[in-house]
Amino acid sequence: MATSSAASPQPPLSERVARLQAALSALGLSSLQVQARLSGHRLLLRLEGEPLPDPDWLLESLLPTLEEMALSYRQRQVELFGFPPNEGIPEWHREWRYQPPPNPNSPLYRARQGDEEALQEVLNYLLHPEGIRARVHLHPKLGWLQINLQAAEAPDPAWAKDFVRRVLTRLELTFVQRLRLSGQKLSSFFPSWSQEFDLKQPAFWQAPPGRLSPFPSPAADAADGEPPRPSPAALD
Numbered sequence: 001m002a003t004s005s006a007a008s009p010q011p012p013l014s015e016r017v018a019r020l021q022a023a024l025s026a027l028g029l030s031s032l033q034v035q036a037r038l039s040g041h042r043l044l045l046r047l048e049g050e051p052l053p054d055p056d057w058l059l060e061s062l063l064p065t066l067e068e069m070a071l072s073y074r075q076r077q078v079e080l081f082g083f084p085p086n087e088g089i090p091e092w093h094r095e096w097r098y099q100p101p102p103n104p105n106s107p108l109y110r111a112r113q114g115d116e117e118a119l120q121e122v123l124n125y126l127l128h129p130e131g132i133r134a135r136v137h138l139h140p141k142l143g144w145l146q147i148n149l150q151a152a153e154a155p156d157p158a159w160a161k162d163f164v165r166r167v168l169t170r171l172e173l174t175f176v177q178r179l180r181l182s183g184q185k186l187s188s189f190f191p192s193w194s195q196e197f198d199l200k201q202p203a204f205w206q207a208p209p210g211r212l213s214p215f216p217s218p219a220a221d222a223a224d225g226e227p228p229r230p231s232p233a234a235l236d
Contacts, residue, residue, distance in 0.1 A: 076097060143177030179197045180194065
């Protein structure tokens, strides 16, 4: 590791170390020797001294400085190692990762808050590659969710259930207790099928044994592989 006092060929690293040393001094820990190096996206810090501070207290006390560094230098992963003097094995090790605050305007964030329009936007984004359109009615106070899936041909019920199961797992809509799911042809006024599920029952959350298709057919079953699907994370 390159010591903080040595001239660094990477000025941003020396600036980061200087910020950490200032934070340690403010905590009354100026006697700690600090060494640092970069490993990929991680900043590795060796803190050496006697006595060593409590690692959890130290990490909590350094949070404002670490968050500042995450925003200023995009330094989103830091590992701290506490070493007694002249020892080769650390006494403790802690890791910190920057967790950006949620974007309140993102569809995923709003869907998790029970926004019906946002939930419909998330579903339609994910269903677009399949040529399927979703209509959603959400009643958070009643714990009731209705999803109607429409396409040129009514989507397969087993596939639809599994698709909604995976989305609800990702969104963690804990306030939804019951689900009415239906599939419909675009040319029809009425659903081709409709199912209701009690989401308090573990059976709903069990994954199917194999891969399902929204429109099962011999040609689809014989196809090798499948194109990548959009992820809800892209809506953050």
